[in-house]
Amino acid sequence: xxxxxxxxxxxxxxxxxxxxxxxxxxxxxxxxxxxxxxxxxxxxxxxxxxxxxxxxxxxxxxxxxxxxxxxxxxxxxxxxxxxxxxxxxxxxxxxxxxxxxxxxxxxxxxxxxxxxxxxxxxxxxxxxxxxxxxxxxxxxxxxxxxxxxxxxxxxxxxxxxxxxxxxxxxxxxxxxxxxxxxxxxxxxxxxxxxxxxxxxxxxxxxxxxxxxxxxxxxxxxxxxxxxxxxxxxxxxxxxxxxxxxxxxxxxxxxxxxxxxx
Amino acid sequence: xxxxxxxxxxxxxxxxxxxxxxxxxxxxxxxxxxxxxxxxxxxxxxxxxxxxxxxxxxxxxxxxxxxxxxxxxxxxxxxxxxxxxxxxxxxxxxxxxxxxxxxxxxxxxxxxxxxxxxxxxxxxxxxxxxxxxxxxxxxxxxxxxxxxxxxxxxxxxxxxxxxxxxxxxxxxxxxxxxxxxxxxxxxxxxxxxxxxxxxxxxxxxxxxxxxxxxxxxxxxxxxxxxxxxxxxxxxxxxxxxxxxxxxxxxxxxxxxxxxxxxxxxxxxxxxxxxxxxxxxxxxxxxxxxxxxxxxxxxxxxxxxxxxxxxxxxxxxxxxxxxxxxxxxxxxxxxxxxxxxxxxxxxx
Amino acid sequence: xxxxxxxxxxxxxxxxxxxxxxxxxxxxxxxxxxxxxxxxxxxxxxxxxxxxxxxxxxxxxxxxxxxxxxxxxxxxxxxxxxxxxxxxxxxxxxxxxxxxxxxxxxxxxxxxxxxxxxxxxxxxxxxxxxxxxxxxxxxxxxxxxxxxxxxxxxxxxxxxxxxxxxxxxxxxxxxxxxxxxxxxxxxxxxxxxxxxxxxxxxxxxxxxxxxxxxxxxxxxxxxxxxxxxxxxxxxxxxxxxxxxxxxxxxxxxxxxxxxxxxxxxxxxxxxxxxxxxxxxxxxxxxxxxxxxxxxxx
Numbered sequence: 001x002x003x004x005x006x007x008x009x010x011x012x013x014x015x016x017x018x019x020x021x022x023x024x025x026x027x028x029x030x031x032x033x034x035x036x037x038x039x040x041x042x043x044x045x046x047x048x049x050x051x052x053x054x055x056x057x058x059x060x061x062x063x064x065x066x067x068x069x070x071x072x073x074x075x076x077x078x079x080x081x082x083x084x085x086x087x088x089x090x091x092x093x094x095x096x097x098x099x100x101x102x103x104x105x106x107x108x109x110x111x112x113x114x115x116x117x118x119x120x121x122x123x124x125x126x127x128x129x130x131x132x133x134x135x136x137x138x139x140x141x142x143x144x145x146x147x148x149x150x151x152x153x154x155x156x157x158x159x160x161x162x163x164x165x166x167x168x169x170x171x172x173x174x175x176x177x178x179x180x181x182x183x184x185x186x187x188x189x190x191x192x193x194x195x196x197x198x199x200x201x202x203x204x205x206x207x208x209x210x211x212x213x214x215x216x217x218x219x220x221x222x223x224x225x226x227x228x229x230x231x232x233x234x235x236x237x238x239x240x241x242x243x244x245x246x247x248x249x250x251x252x253x254x255x256x257x258x259x260x261x
Numbered sequence: 262x263x264x265x266x267x268x269x270x271x272x273x274x275x276x277x278x279x280x281x282x283x284x285x286x287x288x289x290x291x292x293x294x295x296x297x298x299x300x301x302x303x304x305x306x307x308x309x310x311x312x313x314x315x316x317x318x319x320x321x322x323x324x325x326x327x328x329x330x331x332x333x334x335x336x337x338x339x340x341x342x343x344x345x346x347x348x349x350x351x352x353x354x355x356x357x358x359x360x361x362x363x364x365x366x367x368x369x370x371x372x373x374x375x376x377x378x379x380x381x382x383x384x385x386x387x388x389x390x391x392x393x394x395x396x397x398x399x400x401x402x403x404x405x406x407x408x409x410x411x412x413x414x415x416x417x418x419x420x421x422x423x424x425x426x427x428x429x430x431x432x433x434x435x436x437x438x439x440x441x442x443x444x445x446x447x448x449x450x451x452x453x454x455x456x457x458x459x460x461x462x463x464x465x466x467x468x469x470x471x472x473x474x475x476x477x478x479x480x481x482x483x484x485x486x487x488x489x490x491x492x493x494x495x496x497x498x499x500x501x502x503x504x505x506x507x508x509x510x511x512x513x514x515x516x517x518x519x520x521x522x523x524x525x526x527x528x529x530x531x532x533x534x535x536x537x538x539x540x541x542x543x544x545x546x547x548x549x550x551x552x553x554x555x556x557x558x559x560x561x562x563x564x565x566x567x568x569x570x571x572x573x574x575x576x577x578x579x580x581x582x583x584x585x586x587x588x589x590x591x592x593x594x595x596x597x598x599x600x601x602x603x604x605x606x607x608x
Numbered sequence: 609x610x611x612x613x614x615x616x617x618x619x620x621x622x623x624x625x626x627x628x629x630x631x632x633x634x635x636x637x638x639x640x641x642x643x644x645x646x647x648x649x650x651x652x653x654x655x656x657x658x659x660x661x662x663x664x665x666x667x668x669x670x671x672x673x674x675x676x677x678x679x680x681x682x683x684x685x686x687x688x689x690x691x692x693x694x695x696x697x698x699x700x701x702x703x704x705x706x707x708x709x710x711x712x713x714x715x716x717x718x719x720x721x722x723x724x725x726x727x728x729x730x731x732x733x734x735x736x737x738x739x740x741x742x743x744x745x746x747x748x749x750x751x752x753x754x755x756x757x758x759x760x761x762x763x764x765x766x767x768x769x770x771x772x773x774x775x776x777x778x779x780x781x782x783x784x785x786x787x788x789x790x791x792x793x794x795x796x797x798x799x800x801x802x803x804x805x806x807x808x809x810x811x812x813x814x815x816x817x818x819x820x821x822x823x824x825x826x827x828x829x830x831x832x833x834x835x836x837x838x839x840x841x842x843x844x845x846x847x848x849x850x851x852x853x854x855x856x857x858x859x860x861x862x863x864x865x866x867x868x869x870x871x872x873x874x875x876x877x878x879x880x881x882x883x884x885x886x887x888x889x890x891x892x893x894x895x896x897x898x899x900x901x902x903x904x905x
Binding site: 394512579 | 645703710713717725838842875882885889
Binding site: 080 | 444449453455459462469473474475485589
């Protein structure tokens, strides 16, 4: 189990005033795996994401990426360390083009800055061209290359979700967090999404953690699952184990269902 | 369209501007030349505010403060020690103020740099604030600059201000700086750094998640904007040849804001168009404030009318055309060609 | 500094502080509900003062009538400004309404310049306000007692409206959540209009007393007190009426007392408020009594 853990959450706790949003969340995710974080609405899943990606500073606990302590570092440093994410309520740069959205993801690892741009140095021109090329390649991967010069907020919903993933990939992450990637998708699209997630995992050497309500997706592609309820981890294990766990069924469907079943 | 074609077109436009200025210098009267000068300065100011507000999304109302800093630094440097001795009648200037002297180019750059440093220093604490709080805090900064200028007579000559500042800022200097401002800001916003700034404007949280050090880039944009605001102030001082703290009231910031909003937040083209249009309009409106004589009959001027029309225009734009003239669109050679060829096809 | 002088300064601080507080209440109520810095509020304050003296000099109204009329007219004007310049922008980005407010502010200021000219005008105080009252060594202008007292009564009236009437309940509901209030049947637009009316009435009262206390009228008289009162509201915690009152009083005391104890700082008096603002925004952006706004990821 502790073979090759890329990211480790150690007893992460988040308190907002008197409210405990997440209590002692611990997880170790194996390199190259796809893991799931599930639980009813308000269980604290997104809060976990926010702690791992640096948006919240956990009240207690630590986040380790490849053994490096990232706890309490700002989001851009977490990103630099190799953690990328998408958002539950898509957050694209709406006024920018599809291509620019992806290029912004590349910006973090860019070496030339504004001064080189003003002086129009060859190194800048070269790097900017390389970024453009790489961004187009990423758009090709998510199937948006044709729409590169469209404004991001003019895209249909499904395309916006894919663009958000392409943008996250542009930061060259080793660990990718997807917050409800299948939300609002029809069964056909969901099926494609599952293939797509597996595909990018192997193509970009990713480890993926996703929050998802669609159990078909979670059970279909996740190798490890953590279940949160009211901020407490009530179960963890392989999909079959989770499906059979009475506590999970209770959390999702209520006590009555369990006793009558 | 090929890059080389675009470059040649850009050079052609620059050359045309040069020819126009050459013609204007020789043929136009002083008043019209003054208006052209004001247009150049206003475009510099509008572009710098657009970088801060339109492209990075930081609502700053501190422009008058940066302009004041640029204007004072530049004026102190270009006035001769003798001139300063005559000027500081109530309190003698500090010796280092008295003796400081530099050529115009150095003085303008120094004014810009001092404003940029001020922008950096106040940016560190203030840029963490959002939207309207940032606006009111930067407005506070500008007011503090003004109050300080009033209270350090040995540097600024207090409420009396400076008179007889050398009028070096001619068409060539003003439009030269205007081109520099335009070039630098366009290069920045068209680079990937510019994309990062626009990302911050569109969604700060997502920008952070994309690995952008939001605070650092805000500070960068704010300081560069402050630099050009300082340059604008410096040129204005030499153009008007008199400055005093009263000149740098909130009204000055308001005028720049008006140009940027009218042109379109996040549009360089818009800022330039509105810079020309509004400067001309403001001058044209001056006539309603001056008495008009019709033969033996004299209509009294109506002071304040200019700003009444002006502020009404702003309210109308915000209410009915919030995106301004251009929205976020820009003029491009490609776009112009498409328009032309499209038209040709239609006819 | 002797005791008599101290009392004098104390009363002056109280007067200035109450005037700031009355203006600050209008800022804080509008911000609490619409998250809008009503830039035009300082001009409303100025116009309130002008209206009274118009009533007095042009129409020869008796004092109390002129005052009440001016307050009513100014309240109506405040509601009109909301109606025309802010209401169409309720769904627009917040900064749009702020820019509109800046526009209105300049508009009203310059309309005043057009009508009344930019030159300051002397205000003739009624006789019963002219003669100082002697209390031992302390010479007190009736106004320094009259202003805090009247302000106190006005604030009590406001507290009654906000906490004891249905309209007040509506205001408090909207400041929590505008959309939900609308769905729950709160007549949102009417309540907002009333809020503007009340805020403007208080600003007018403040403007009138200001003009009496510092007997001068000019179109730009609202700018600086307006900014300062806004800062007082931020200091007290924007959205909180108690906060606005405390903020106003604190600012009044800071300005008068600092200059009283350190006369060499008199020239910087107008900067105190802004320095206070920047400090408070850095240390406790929510102000003394303000609630923390949510920033959702």
